Structures are given as structure tokens and as C-alpha cells.
Amino acid sequence: MFSGPSRRRESVTDQIKHLILTEGLRPGDLMPTEAEICARLEVSRSSVREAMRTLAALDIVEVRHGHGTYVGQLSLAPLVEGLVFRGVVDQDDSVAALREVVEVREALDLAMAEQIVAALDGTHDPELEQLVAAMTAKAARGEAFAAEDLAFHTRLLGYLDNALVGQLVAAFWEVNTIVYPMLGLAPAEDIVDTAHAHGAMLEAAASGDAARYREAVIEHYLPLRRALDKAATRR
Structure with missing residues (x-):
């Protein structure tokens, strides 16, 4: 649902959403580390962090400091x-x-x-x-x-x-x-x-x-x- 003419044209936020879907992650599941996401998406750490802040505001991810980032509860x-x-x-x-x-x-x-x-x-x-x-x-x-x-x-x-x-x-x-x-x-x-x-x-x-x-x-x-x-x- 997030696919387009080219994955390079997608925002990092959309690419992380796509990653969650392709990995079959569910609410509460641990996500790949920041370094792993950077490597897989070929993007900078600052881009990933900015995208994570956006996704956290939407309850798509939950950042637990000292424990990692998890798929959020996807609440309303x-x-x-x-x-x-x-x-x-x-x-x-x-x-x-x-x-x-x-x-x-x-x-x-x-x-x-x-x-x-x-x-x-x-x-x-x-x-x-x-x-x-x-x-x-x-x-x-x-x-x-x-x-x-x-x-x-x-x-x-x-x-x-x-x-x-x-x-x-x-x-x-x-x-x-x-x-x-x-x-x-x-x-x-x-x-x-x-x-x-x-x-x-x-x-x-x-x-x-x-x-x-x-x-x-x-x-x-x-x-x-x-x-x-x-x-x-x-x-």
C-alpha cells in the first residue's frame, strides 16, 4: 500500500512503515536497531531519527529509551x-x-x-x-x-x-x-x-x-x- 514508482522517492517515514509491513511486525514487537535501519534503507541516522519522531507521534512506533524501539499500539x-x-x-x-x-x-x-x-x-x-x-x-x-x-x-x-x-x-x-x-x-x-x-x-x-x-x-x-x-x- 505504500509502494510507488520508486522506493527512492518515498520518505524515510514511509520506508520504515514498509519495513514494518514486510517484516510482519506486530504491535509490541521489537524493531531493528537504528544502525540496521540506516543500513537497510541506505539513509542517514538523522533521517531515521526524524522519521521515528513522526511515527512515534502517530503511535506507529514506541521509543523506549534504553530498551529499543518497538512497534506502537496503533491507537487512535x-x-x-x-x-x-x-x-x-x-x-x-x-x-x-x-x-x-x-x-x-x-x-x-x-x-x-x-x-x-x-x-x-x-x-x-x-x-x-x-x-x-x-x-x-x-x-x-x-x-x-x-x-x-x-x-x-x-x-x-x-x-x-x-x-x-x-x-x-x-x-x-x-x-x-x-x-x-x-x-x-x-x-x-x-x-x-x-x-x-x-x-x-x-x-x-x-x-x-x-x-x-x-x-x-x-x-x-x-x-x-x-x-x-x-x-x-x-x-
């Missing part, structure tokens, strides 16, 4: 950092940027509706039920339930044979959670509705009702959408 942390910065760098469009993140979260949840329902149909998950109960209780006391919210979605999506979807949802959730208070936005007023929507999602999935599950997903995001709409009118 760089995506989260970029989206957080995007959400706060321009105060005039910050609410609009955050709304886009929420819309992507909702779209992912809706897109996975059929698969989620198929996976949970007829099941009983005490952990998900406990999370719903905790969210409901906290909402009734007017308390936020961010940790339980993330745990609920993470476990729900864990039923899917698609790790990337879970990572994307968690990444966008994290952006939402970080940016929202940074912008000084007021918390959603009707968090009780959000808590109840989680319960409705679980009930619909366990009963095999995809249509009701999608309705519950939309209900889940309505309080947050209303809060963002209110914030937008004040700016």
Missing part, C-alpha cells in the same frame, strides 16, 4: 488529539465542530444497529444492566455518569466482531468529553432522558428489535444535541 490517540485541537482552536466554530463529532458518534451507533441487535438478541448481560442502573441513579441525583456511559458503549460494541468500530466510538466519545467542558458549555439539562435511553437500547437489543434500538439511539443523543443547539444560539 493522534486522531483524538487532532480533533480536540480542532474543536477548541476556533472559538467561533467550536460548537459546530463538536456537533460534527456528535453526529459521527450517532451515525456509527445507528450503522451498527442491526449487528448489535443480532449479537444481543435473547441474551442477558448483568454488567450492562448494572451500568444502566448506575446511570439512572446518578441522573436522578443530577450527577454526570461519563465513566458508566463509556463503559456501556464499550461493552455493547464488544459484542461485535469489529474492533475498529469500538475504537472509533471510544475516540469520538473522548473528544466529546474533553472538548465539551473546555468550551465552558452547560451540561445537558435532561440527563435523565439520556440514562433511560441507554436502558431502552439494551432492552431493544436483547429483544431483537432493531427499529426500537435505532429509536433509542436517537433518543440517547437528543439531550446533547439540544444542549449544543442552545449553546450555538448564545454565541
Whole structure:
């Protein structure tokens, strides 16, 4: 995927990516030494070090000083950092940027509706039920339930044979959670509705009702959408 007309035209960064692929290295595997990479790619040490800094920022490699360089975990942390910065760098469009993140979260949840329902149909998950109960209780006391919210979605999506979807949802959730208070936005007023929507999602999935599950997903995001709409009118 990184091939081109000539390997000499590729950046050192791309050549190191190609090296990882051709060697079949996996996250956590030890990479060749700096000297070995220089010799194999026929490039200078300074070029390799600069490329490694770039790759480390992308979580493609992890430099452990005194131990060597390893293939990174390939997480979505760089995506989260970029989206957080995007959400706060321009105060005039910050609410609009955050709304886009929420819309992507909702779209992912809706897109996975059929698969989620198929996976949970007829099941009983005490952990998900406990999370719903905790969210409901906290909402009734007017308390936020961010940790339980993330745990609920993470476990729900864990039923899917698609790790990337879970990572994307968690990444966008994290952006939402970080940016929202940074912008000084007021918390959603009707968090009780959000808590109840989680319960409705679980009930619909366990009963095999995809249509009701999608309705519950939309209900889940309505309080947050209303809060963002209110914030937008004040700016």
C-alpha cells in the first residue's frame, strides 16, 4: 500500500512503515536497531531519527529509551488529539465542530444497529444492566455518569466482531468529553432522558428489535444535541 514508482522517492517515514509491513511486525514487537535501519534503507541516522519522531507521534512506533524501539499500539490517540485541537482552536466554530463529532458518534451507533441487535438478541448481560442502573441513579441525583456511559458503549460494541468500530466510538466519545467542558458549555439539562435511553437500547437489543434500538439511539443523543443547539444560539 505504500509502494510507488520508486522506493527512492518515498520518505524515510514511509520506508520504515514498509519495513514494518514486510517484516510482519506486530504491535509490541521489537524493531531493528537504528544502525540496521540506516543500513537497510541506505539513509542517514538523522533521517531515521526524524522519521521515528513522526511515527512515534502517530503511535506507529514506541521509543523506549534504553530498551529499543518497538512497534506502537496503533491507537487512535493522534486522531483524538487532532480533533480536540480542532474543536477548541476556533472559538467561533467550536460548537459546530463538536456537533460534527456528535453526529459521527450517532451515525456509527445507528450503522451498527442491526449487528448489535443480532449479537444481543435473547441474551442477558448483568454488567450492562448494572451500568444502566448506575446511570439512572446518578441522573436522578443530577450527577454526570461519563465513566458508566463509556463503559456501556464499550461493552455493547464488544459484542461485535469489529474492533475498529469500538475504537472509533471510544475516540469520538473522548473528544466529546474533553472538548465539551473546555468550551465552558452547560451540561445537558435532561440527563435523565439520556440514562433511560441507554436502558431502552439494551432492552431493544436483547429483544431483537432493531427499529426500537435505532429509536433509542436517537433518543440517547437528543439531550446533547439540544444542549449544543442552545449553546450555538448564545454565541
